Amino acid sequence: xxxxTKGRYAxxxxxxxxxNHNKDSVTLxxxxxxxxxxLSYLEQLFAKxxxxxxxxxxxxxxxxxxxxxxxxxxxxxxIIRAVDEPMEFTDCHGLENCKGGExxxxxxxxxxxxxxxxxxxxxxxxxxxxxxSEQALEQRRTEPRQTGDRQKVTVPMH
Amino acid sequence: xxxxTKGRYAxxxxxxxxxNHNKDSVTLxxxxxxxxxxLSYLEQLFAKxxxxxxxxxxxxxxxxxxxxxxxxxxxxxxIIRAVDEPMEFTDCHGLENCKGGExxxxxxxxxxxxxxxxxxxxxxxxxxxxxxSEQALEQRRTEPRQTGDRQKVTVPMH
DNA sequence: TATAATACCTAGTATTTTAGTAGGTTATAA
DNA sequence: TTATAACCTACTAAAATACTAGGTATTATA
Ligand code: FES
Ligand code: FES
Numbered sequence: 001x002x003x004x005t006k007g008r009y010a011x012x013x014x015x016x017x018x019x020n021h022n023k024d025s026v027t028l029x030x031x032x033x034x035x036x037x038x039l040s041y042l043e044q045l046f047a048k049x050x051x052x053x054x055x056x057x058x059x060x061x062x063x064x065x066x067x068x069x070x071x072x073x074x075x076x077x078x079i080i081r082a083v084d085e086p087m088e089f090t091d092c093h094g095l096e097n098c099k100g101g102e103x104x105x106x107x108x109x110x111x112x113x114x115x116x117x118x119x120x121x122x123x124x125x126x127x128x129x130x131x132x133s134e135q136a137l138e139q140r141r142t143e144p145r146q147t148g149d150r151q152k153v154t155v156p157m158h
Numbered sequence: 159x160x161x162x163t164k165g166r167y168a169x170x171x172x173x174x175x176x177x178n179h180n181k182d183s184v185t186l187x188x189x190x191x192x193x194x195x196x197l198s199y200l201e202q203l204f205a206k207x208x209x210x211x212x213x214x215x216x217x218x219x220x221x222x223x224x225x226x227x228x229x230x231x232x233x234x235x236x237i238i239r240a241v242d243e244p245m246e247f248t249d250c251h252g253l254e255n256c257k258g259g260e261x262x263x264x265x266x267x268x269x270x271x272x273x274x275x276x277x278x279x280x281x282x283x284x285x286x287x288x289x290x291s292e293q294a295l296e297q298r299r300t301e302p303r304q305t306g307d308r309q310k311v312t313v314p315m316h
Numbered sequence: 317t318a319t320a321a322t323a324c325c326t327a328g329t330a331t332t333t334t335a336g337t338a339g340g341t342t343a344t345a346a
Numbered sequence: 347t348t349a350t351a352a353c354c355t356a357c358t359a360a361a362a363t364a365c366t367a368g369g370t371a372t373t374a375t376a
Binding site: 322 | 349354356370375
């Protein structure tokens, strides 16, 4: 019941990319520095994101990455799945055989839980998170030195 | 984004215990055999469940384990937490510092996700799962040889 | 009172996964 | 031609997980 840095890095990096959509492209070196993520590790994650057509890379000087689609068409679920995080709570992966060939007592519970999570992450889009982040940043700019103002944002519940 | 066998074993074993509540107690050896779980590993899990007052152990011949409380007062969240599965999706564990001291871009998302999961698992009780299992078993007894009748059960959504 | 069954405890280890490093090659703008 | 960036592959360190081994303590019962 963990989410690893792989998924977190991927979402964070994609968010960085979405926020900088006004620029032509963003280099991984930039993202690595901004978000404090190992460059080489990022490259590996982006290889997977590219294979799933979530980002587009451009080589050479001035090159970098950009979203392959609108931020409003990329869900968090897609990102996490792209970098190989299973998003699956059953042990049997649907085969109903984790109890030495048989279905275990709690199988159904994990299926329900998986559905719940999937539903949640499939309905949150990068675009929404991006706008929230920008709003938070804007607010911090206009109301400086106001600490403790934990940003209250709405994430759509299914 | 996985749930490990630790949590799955714990819930499955607790469910086994709940289903056999009519018996005075159930030995771990029984559970291990029924559910195909390593006995020694189960013992370690039950040490944790006991510390959280979820089960009560009785030594000696005829001894074993029983639920420390009614199955309707034990939530799945309690079980999973008891065996040390974090149930937490942030990397910072609330400290907002996973980006080298600063809060990362996606922090809020993981908080929301954690809340979602917690809410779900906190509202499912062992008692409900137990009754579902019994019902499924009963149905299989009265309608034998009827394959493909995937049991449709209701798990409360929050 | 001896025995066996059970919980209870601790340390170690094998395996797997994760996270990261190293060291390249290719493409391309300037 | 050069520098910059993507792109690629293999290796490695660290951590977590799953499991094993080998005990001790308690207690019903023969
Ligand atoms: S999780 Fe599917 S059979 Fe156990
Ligand atoms: S998850 Fe909390 S700061 Fe990154």
